[in-house]
Amino acid sequence: MRCKKCPHKAVINLPRHHIAFCQSCFTEFVHTQVARGIKSQRMFGPQDRILVAVSGGKDSLALWNILLKLGYRADALYIDLGIGDYSAQSRQKVETFADKAREAYGANLHIHTVDPDEGAGIRELANVLHRPTCSTCGTVKRYQFNRVAVEQNYDVMATGHNLDDEAARLLGNVLRWQTEYLDKQAPTLPASFEGFAKKVKPLYRLTEREMAAYAVINRIDYIVEECPMAKGAKMLVYKEVLNRLEAESPGTKQAFYWGFLEKQASNKHTTETMATHDRAVLHPCLTCGQPTSGEICSYCKMMARAKTPA
Ligand code: SF4
Ligand SMILES: [Zn+2]
Numbered sequence: 001m002r003c004k005k006c007p008h009k010a011v012i013n014l015p016r017h018h019i020a021f022c023q024s025c026f027t028e029f030v031h032t033q034v035a036r037g038i039k040s041q042r043m044f045g046p047q048d049r050i051l052v053a054v055s056g057g058k059d060s061l062a063l064w065n066i067l068l069k070l071g072y073r074a075d076a077l078y079i080d081l082g083i084g085d086y087s088a089q090s091r092q093k094v095e096t097f098a099d100k101a102r103e104a105y106g107a108n109l110h111i112h113t114v115d116p117d118e119g120a121g122i123r124e125l126a127n128v129l130h131r132p133t134c135s136t137c138g139t140v141k142r143y144q145f146n147r148v149a150v151e152q153n154y155d156v157m158a159t160g161h162n163l164d165d166e167a168a169r170l171l172g173n174v175l176r177w178q179t180e181y182l183d184k185q186a187p188t189l190p191a192s193f194e195g196f197a198k199k200v201k202p203l204y205r206l207t208e209r210e211m212a213a214y215a216v217i218n219r220i221d222y223i224v225e226e227c228p229m230a231k232g233a234k235m236l237v238y239k240e241v242l243n244r245l246e247a248e249s250p251g252t253k254q255a256f257y258w259g260f261l262e263k264q265a266s267n268k269h270t271t272e273t274m275a276t277h278d279r280a281v282l283h284p285c286l287t288c289g290q291p292t293s294g295e296i297c298s299y300c301k302m303m304a305r306a307k308t309p310a
């Protein structure tokens with residue numbers, strides 16, 4: 001099989017596009033898809049400072065790599081969740097990549113460690129709070145990413161969610177008709193309130209398989225294992241279902257998610273209403289100053305509960 005763009009041997013075929021590429025043309029294809037997403041969704045410009053949320057997995061490290069290669073000013077933030085070997089290994093992958101990024105592009109890595117104040121690790125904290133680990137983790141991650149982005153004056157926060165992640169999330173939201181979440185599922189979420197960072201997902205046009213191939217071809221050393229807490233998560237089931245549909249009919253995931261985005265764009269009203277609504281009800285948390293709809297934000301409430309003796 002030959003590359004569609006040059007005489008070299010193809011290393012990957014993309015059934016959804018009826019196309020096959022060699023290593024360098026595939027890398028170019030991925031960069032073009034990301035650049036197209038950034039432009040069409042008005043994510044950021046060349047002068048903006050970007051904070052990439054990195055986990056040590058393929059998507060987030062590849063995203064950091066792509067943004068630097070495209071010439072953007074991108075730093076990263078890693079949150080050490082204190083989950084045994086998984087956190088130790090993922091932190092090491094992130095630090096190794098960050099050393100190279102610093103040397104080649106002058107990029108910086110910020111690290112937040114879930115410290116004794118938050119519990120010994122995310123699992124211990126969740127146990128103290130009698131809450132599921134992943135929802136505790138979500139609150140900590142959202143809070144810390146926003147805090148670093150705002151305190152360090154980043155213009156935008158980028159995450160490595162890919163097409164599979166977004167299509168699976170959409171399927172979950174549609175199956176339960178969670179319209180309040182549907183309204184907020186977009187590749188670009190504006191900073192709706194002073195103190196909230198703008199959030200973007202530049203990999204929304206690329207599948208999980210394509211990102212894994214990109215990481216391997218570009219020699220990005222990432223942690224292959226999923227977080228041990230992800231086992232049994234609904235998202236994995238939705239992804240499996242979508243993969244079966246995709247195998248039967250290539251392009252299904254893309255048609256599902258991109259079709260949703262087109263409908264959302266034609267209903268501009270949604271995002272405008274959302275931004276106005278957020279602006280109207282949010283104000284600074286009395287404890288930490290981050291925006292919240294109550295007097296105390298959910299992170300500060302959680303921490304106060306963790307410190308209260310049972
Ligand atoms: S699987 Fe759960 S605990 Fe692990 S990183 Fe994801 S949200 Fe956090
Ligand atoms: Zn080629």
Ligand SMILES: [Zn+2]
Pocket residue numbers: 285286287288289290296297298299300301
């Ligand atoms: Zn707070």
